[in-house]
Amino acid sequence: MDPWDDEVDVLIAGAGGAGLQAAIEAASAGASAIVFEKQMRIWESSTAIAVGRVSFPCTDLQARNGVADSNELMARDILETGRHKNDPVQVQAYVDHALGTYRQLCQLGIVWSPTVSAMAGMSVPRGHLTDMIDLVRTLRRAAESRGAQVVFQTPVTGLLADDAGTVVGATVRERSGRASRIRARKGVVLTAGGFARDPERLRRIEPRFDRVLATSGIGHTGDALRMAEALGADTRDIEYVQPSFELHASGGTSDDILILYYQGGIIVNARGERFVNESISYKDIARACLDQPGMMGWQVFDSAVYDKAVAAQAAAGQSSPMTLDANKIRLLVKGRALEELAVNMEVPAEDLCRTVARYNDFVDAGRDQDFGRQVLAGNFGKPVRLDRAPFYAYATIGHLLATYGGIAVDAQMRVLRKGQPIPGLYAAGESTGGFHGASYHSGTGIGKALIFGRIAGRSAATRIS
Template identity: 55%
Template sequence: MQIKNEHYTGSWDMEKDVVIVGGGGAGLAAAVEATDAGAETIILEKQTRIWDSSTAISAGSFAFAGTDIQEKQGGRDSNDLFYKDLMSVGKQKNDPKLVQTYIEHQLNTYYWLKKLGVKWADFVSVVAGMSVPRAHLTDPLELVRILYRTARKQGALVFFQAPVIGLLIGERESVIGVNLQERTGATTRIRARKGVVLASGGFARDPRRLANINPKFAGVVATSGIGHTGDGLEMAEALGASVKDMEYVKPSFELHVNGNTSEDIALLFLSGGIIVNKKSQRYVNESISYKDTGLLTLDQPDAIGYQIIDQKIFERQVRLAKKSSIDFGLGLDDVKIRFLVKGDTIEELAHKIGLLPEALRKTVDRYNGYVDGGKDLEFGRATLAGNYGRPVKLDTPPFYSFETRAHFLSTYAGIAVDKDMHVLTRSGDIPGLYAAGEVVGGFHGDGYHSGAALSQAVVFGRLAGRNAANRQ
């Protein structure tokens, strides 16, 4: 599919107020807000159904601060702390204004989703980047269904198998519509009286762009939604849009070597496990963002890391999985347990996974010594995840290993936008063009605060949809 924008002055096959490219979390949230604001709205989705988007296939962990669930669990969280965590995990490279915009709307978005009927698990967890538990779990497919039904009920039209192949440009380089490729190969021109919202996701399935960013990314597997080929990004770039965070693109460390969906993801190192390479050596502070760990893993032998845990971590994570029917990376459910290799001793485990027993024993003993001494002399691990929790010793047999590789589930970089989600060039905005969700850059900076990709998609989608609808 070739992406190409076009200057256009001819007639139209269809007219709407707001045209949304992509029917995932950002696009559906945009449609709910746009229709609520009274705009005639259409979503164009290139896949055949709503459950192929990254939002639908995700692990369903949303970062929010200040919610009723946190309060019930006795946690103290605030916009200030959340802002600090986002900036800190992004190594202060994130766009502070964009992060602030998100912060201003995150909590009301949680309640907005709840009011629409989204059900949240009744506990919160800590994942990478969090100072306090703020990962809110929901069934992502059900969330997508709720947004879809709401948008449809409010009058939005949704076309499937409707890939947008380019933007249509009018006077003063403003965006006035889109070109849609029909199944027959014919092109349909849809006018957007008020605005076009790019909500087409990231570029995890654009190997050429990834290899250009870093040749090491060439063979890294993608697990994102299958539509993530960077179409919206390409359209916006061709119009001169600025991009952000491209230099920080990294794969995530969490996928089992034989896995390829979110069910095959485990983050046991964030619950106290360690990560070793094929030489049985630790190579990272396990508490940092799993994006950073992903990049470091590409430099290890065969680009593999083994998550190693003991029985007490195993039992805690099994209990966590039982608390919620929703699958996520921290809990150990039957699917993930199937991937674990077990050994009664560290030496037996090493033998079973093909590592040198003596070497793994030494690494675990050294790590346990650091925990006892209160200081990790090699990698400086002082927490379980982000700024939360204290490391624990691996001393309770049996022991387990989860053989892990890095993968691209998301790209966390893209188009520059302002606080109203207008797409920005170096000299101003592109009239009529908005962006939201993973296609946007500048929010994550050089890192990734878990759960913030999903919540960002909905928060920014809502803003983009409403602002496009209200454009004069």
């Protein structure tokens, strides 16, 4: 075997939420740690460009907002949302370590918006909103101040294993283009994100994904999954990849994401017809939207929902999918009456008016005969009539912001092969699968990265042998 070019205790692939957390923990446990990042800057990861809603149970912020939550309730919500296809061991690990991670972030100086919100999958509001650029900068500072190094423009290109199958290091491509072999004395942690920008793999899952916009971090080309698969690693939940229904049809970033159907709006297609229960996960709504004309839908709501979203913006002090800021207000189509709204949306007015009237009848009767909507979102809130003019619509498409399925891991974030840990190999964040199951409890994409990244870093740093 060629000599090593460098060595370190813990080698981490990818400087997003999971990788930086792994570095902080590994360094805090006394290990030397290097994070290799493919991109040039810290703010190119999905973590950095995310909306910033993170799901934690039992926080002081929930208590201040009068919300009673529990680990058991959150675990149940995640499993029910995932249609019990989730790995219960990972779900338990999430809730066991969520509050500790929230407190760690508070100690590092992360500031949360004063309100908490309910979205897909939640029985109670547990979405905690923060500024993600600030978060990744803070994590990077915390990692480096503990002695970890973050090296940019240096992708990890492969894993190196010894004859016994133990991962002993990785190859990286240095800025100069030179390939280097880095020994990892304690372990390699894969935190290189998902595969929303791996068209070949996506096409194998669903050919129509070719026409779905990918908005994940640009490094999400499935590298972690490919490297782990090359060593025979197990995978989970890859078949459940779905877009998320929330992005403005002309949009491309978190700024253009709006989810007011969870606040009382409905969703109609280009014919002015409802096609889905609006309270289910926005991933499942996106799945249904793939079958609609132009693979798009309209969020339709009245001025009561509009006013609530404008007030939520003021209360949160930060834009989010549940709030209306000036940018999103500009993107709305408006009508003084439903007929005028329909004309402006270019959908048949008679059909839209009939759809809304029928929906309002369902709300009055307490039973949605068409799609069974009983709540606003998850297990939360009661549907409301849409009858206060003016009316609004937001042209919405599904986008691939995250892939959710990936490398199989256990509760210590050890990568599994035929159900057994591969010695020396760990993974965390979006590169892993199993936690979400068949659908998505909101706020657990970032949550999973931040919580499981810590576990992976500590597991690698404290590995015996």
